[in-house]
Amino acid sequence: MKRKKSKWTPLQIIAHIGAWIPLVVGLWDLWQGNLGPDIIREATLRTGKTALILLLLSLACTPINFLFKFRPALKLRRPLGLYSFMYASIHFAIFIGVDYFFDFGLIQDALLEKRYAIVGFTTGLILLSMAITSTIGWQRRLKKNWKRLHRLAYVAGILAVVHYIWLVKQGVSEPWIYAGIVVVLLSLRIKPIKNWVASLFRSRSSQTA
Numbered sequence: 748m749k750r751k752k753s754k755w756t757p758l759q760i761i762a763h764i765g766a767w768i769p770l771v772v773g774l775w776d777l778w779q780g781n782l783g784p785d786i787i788r789e790a791t792l793r794t795g796k797t798a799l800i801l802l803l804l805s806l807a808c809t810p811i812n813f814l815f816k817f818r819p820a821l822k823l824r825r826p827l828g829l830y831s832f833m834y835a836s837i838h839f840a841i842f843i844g845v846d847y848f849f850d851f852g853l854i855q856d857a858l859l860e861k862r863y864a865i866v867g868f869t870t871g872l873i874l875l876s877m878a879i880t881s882t883i884g885w886q887r888r889l890k891k892n893w894k895r896l897h898r899l900a901y902v903a904g905i906l907a908v909v910h911y912i913w914l915v916k917q918g919v920s921e922p923w924i925y926a927g928i929v930v931v932l933l934s935l936r937i938k939p940i941k942n943w944v945a946s947l948f949r950s951r952s953s954q955t956a
């Protein structure tokens with residue numbers, strides 16, 4: 748049987764273009780010498796931040812669907828998750844290739860000694876396992892376990908934020924904003940909270956109708 752070719756919606760096109768923008772801008776800034784005095788650190792920070800934001804956007808798709816009855820958001824979960832993995836891989840590649848120059852002894856020490864690196868590495872492994880199993884074939888093979896495995900996306904979200912909190916200096920508030928977003932997204936997966944928020948949204952929209 749011939750498989751029906753699915754056309755991309757404008758939202759999907761925007762998401763794909765948007766996900767490439769940080770990479771293109773980063774390469775442009777590198778080319779133009781706009782990455783500041785510490786190029787490696789700037790590139791690490793940018794790719795890490797982008798990986799985190801894309802992961803949280805991917806996690807936001809399910810709540811957006813049930814709160815706003817916006818089904819197209821569901822189609823963005825996989826690509827946004829894969830793009831998050833792409834940036835996390837670049838982030839890690841800069842760390843091992845450029846920062847540590849493939850000195851695996853030093854890399855092992857860093858990964859074992861620095862708690863933020865251990866947590867970052869674990870997050871990377873979760874993203875890798877989800878990226879590999881994100882195809883229809885793996886979905887069929889793993890059956891119920893596929894859903895269980897992909898719930899790890901929330902664990903990845905929490906660990907990515909912990910990684911961020913542990914590596915910034917005390918008093919920097921930005922990682923806590925991301926922590927708040929993860930808490931909200933996780934709470935919206937808890938049935939009573941989910942139903943309560945959904946009923947709030949329904950009553951508001953019936954009042955405005």
Ligand code: HEM
Nearest residue numbers: 791792795796798799835839842864867868870871907911
């Ligand atoms: C694979 C193992 C990982 C290692 C070894 C690692 C290492 C690092 C390093 C060295 C920094 C910069 C620290 C500094 O100079 O201040 C950093 C920053 C960061 N990383 Fe990672 N990372 C890893 C995985 C991840 C993953 C998977 C994510 C997100 C999904 C992530 C998100 C971030 C964020 C958000 C920042 C801070 C960005 C900022 O301050 O603007 N990292 N990471």
